Amino acid sequence: MKEITYQPIGIIHSPFKTPENVPIQHTGAKGAVGTIEILPEYNEGLKDLEGFSHIMLLFHMHQVEYHKLKVIPFLDTVERGIFSSRAPVRPNPIGLTVVKLIKIEGNIITVENIDMTDGTPLLDIKPCLPMIDDLQDIKLGWLTGKIEQFGVTRSDSRFNKTSK
Amino acid sequence: MKEITYQPIGIIHSPFKTPENVPIQHTGAKGAVGTIEILPEYNEGLKDLEGFSHIMLLFHMHQVEYHKLKVIPFLDTVERGIFSSRAPVRPNPIGLTVVKLIKIEGNIITVENIDMTDGTPLLDIKPCLPMIDDLQDIKLGWLTGKIEQFGVTRSDSRFNKTSK
Numbered sequence: 520m521k522e523i524t525y526q527p528i529g530i531i532h533s534p535f536k537t538p539e540n541v542p543i544q545h546t547g548a549k550g551a552v553g554t555i556e557i558l559p560e561y562n563e564g565l566k567d568l569e570g571f572s573h574i575m576l577l578f579h580m581h582q583v584e585y586h587k588l589k590v591i592p593f594l595d596t597v598e599r600g601i602f603s604s605r606a607p608v609r610p611n612p613i614g615l616t617v618v619k620l621i622k623i624e625g626n627i628i629t630v631e632n633i634d635m636t637d638g639t640p641l642l643d644i645k646p647c648l649p650m651i652d653d654l655q656d657i658k659l660g661w662l663t664g665k666i667e668q669f670g671v672t673r674s675d676s677r678f679n680k681t682s683k
Numbered sequence: 684m685k686e687i688t689y690q691p692i693g694i695i696h697s698p699f700k701t702p703e704n705v706p707i708q709h710t711g712a713k714g715a716v717g718t719i720e721i722l723p724e725y726n727e728g729l730k731d732l733e734g735f736s737h738i739m740l741l742f743h744m745h746q747v748e749y750h751k752l753k754v755i756p757f758l759d760t761v762e763r764g765i766f767s768s769r770a771p772v773r774p775n776p777i778g779l780t781v782v783k784l785i786k787i788e789g790n791i792i793t794v795e796n797i798d799m800t801d802g803t804p805l806l807d808i809k810p811c812l813p814m815i816d817d818l819q820d821i822k823l824g825w826l827t828g829k830i831e832q833f834g835v836t837r838s839d840s841r842f843n844k845t846s847k
Contacts, residue, residue, distance in 0.1 A: 520691040520722075520804055523743045525775040527684040558684075561774060564752040566764030570824025574766075577741070577777055579687045588728040600730030602738075602808040610725060611689040611806045613741055615779070640684055642775045644766040646824060660734025660810060 527640035528564075529557040529626075531578060535636045538582050538607075541674045542634040553618075553633035555641060557626040565644075569623050573647035574630070579640045580612035583678070593672055594665045603660060608678045614639070617647050691804035692728075693721040693790075695742060699800045702746050702771075705838045706798040717782075717797035719805060721790040729808075733787050737811035738794070743804045744776035747842070757836055758829045767824060772842045778803070781811050 533553040535541045542551060555576070557565060568574065585608060591597065592604040601609055618630035628644075659665075697717040699705040706715060719740070721729060732738065749772060755761065756768040765773055782794035792808075823829075 520694065523689045523691065523804065523806070525687045525689070525777070527687065528774050530684065561752065564765040564774070565767075566753060566762075567767035567825050568764055570822065570827075571767065572820060572822035575779070577775075577779070588725065589730060598730075600732055601728040602725075603729075603731035603735065603810050605809060605812075609807055610692050610728070611741075613689070613777070613807050615739070615741070615809065640687065642687070643773055643777050645769060645779065646767050646826060647821070648769075648823065648826065649821070656736060657811070657813070658734065658736035659812065661731050662810060662812065663734075 525642055527558070527579065527642065528561045529555055529641040531555050531576070531633070531635055531637070531639040531641055533633050533635055533637045533639065538636055538679060539674055539676050541636060549632055551633045552621070552629065552631050555628040555630060557628065559626055562626045565623060565626075565628070568644070568646070569620065571620060571646045573617050574620050575645040575647050576616050576618060576641060577643040577645070578614045578616070578635055579642055580607045580614045580635070581638070581640055582636060583607045583609070583612035586610045586612070591677070593674060593677075594668055595661065599661055606678060613642065689806055691722070691743065691806065692725045693719055693805040695719050695740070695797070695799055695801070695803040695805055697797050697799055697801045697803070702800055702843060703838055703840050705800060713796055715797045716785070716793065716795050719792040719794060721792065723790055726790045729787060729790075729792070732808070732810070733784065735784055735810045737781050738784050739809040739811050740780050740782060740805060741807040741809070742778045742780070742799055743806055744771045744778045744799070745802070745804055746800060747771045747773070747776040750774045750776070755841070757838060758832055759825065763825055770842060777806065
């Protein structure tokens with residue numbers, strides 16, 4: 520199949536300078552404030568965004584240098600398939616996070632609950648809508664009973680290049 | 684900023700052959716069954732996925748041939764900024780959908796509530812986790828009061844090449 524090419528639409532400025540000790544999900548990133556700098560040529564696309572309380576960021580995890588199909592995720596001690604985890608060392612390292620929208624000034628968006636490293640290239644912004652009608656129906660597989668730990672677990676160096 | 688390149692990990696087979704008359708969100712795609720064919724070299728990454736009831740698909744909207752920064756979305760009659768909408772003609776046409784997982788047999792995943800066209804290249808699969816702790820908090824901007832229409836609204840030809 521054909522290779523797919525994207526151009527970043529902006530850059531994410533975050534308090535987290537290295538891939539260690541980063542919140543592993545936005546639900547564990549309460550209060551971490553960052554800014555998103557949209558490239559001026561895309562600025563017009565931000566119209567109407569300020570009415571939304573939460574926005575989804577799709578970004579390129581630029582510090583990922585390899586991929587693995589089985590990983591020991593931050594929340595587990597056994598190997599899991601990469602597609603059943605949110606681990607960064609994915610074949611296509613696209614990150615997805617929901618952040619709280621604080622304000623938009625020109626091409627700068629201030630957001631809360633940020634969980635990516637500083638300098639991350641941004642691919643897309645989407646308004647955050649309810650994803651599942653009936654949350655009672657949801658089954659979380661191996662993550663059952665573990666997602667509460669998002670609030671206290673931080674990343675470590677396990678997915679760095681040297682720990683491949 | 685540097686261009687970003689991805690390789691599809693699979694292909695989505697869907698009952699929707701053209702970009703017209705497709706459900707505009709998975710919440711409006713109840714019951715539409717499709718299959719995802721994972722390239723054999725990524726098959727091992729599917730381990731443990733079958734425990735999840737819902738999975739997120741990130742895909743390349745391959746039929747999008749241009750982008751616009753302001754669009755009249757399917758659910759509206761006035762122009763909105765592209766990043767405040769889910770319209771396909773985005774600078775980076777990455778689609779995101781939550782589907783219900785029916786079964787996994789080898790490298791074939793059968794899913795329900797599919798809302799993309801046949802032959803769509805798949806970029807990533809992530810387990811679907813609750814995205815926002817407190818849904819009471821969510822503000823939906825111009826989509827307030829409109830998302831119920833996902834169930835009855837279908838796409839039309841407005842984002843086809845000829846209607847640019």
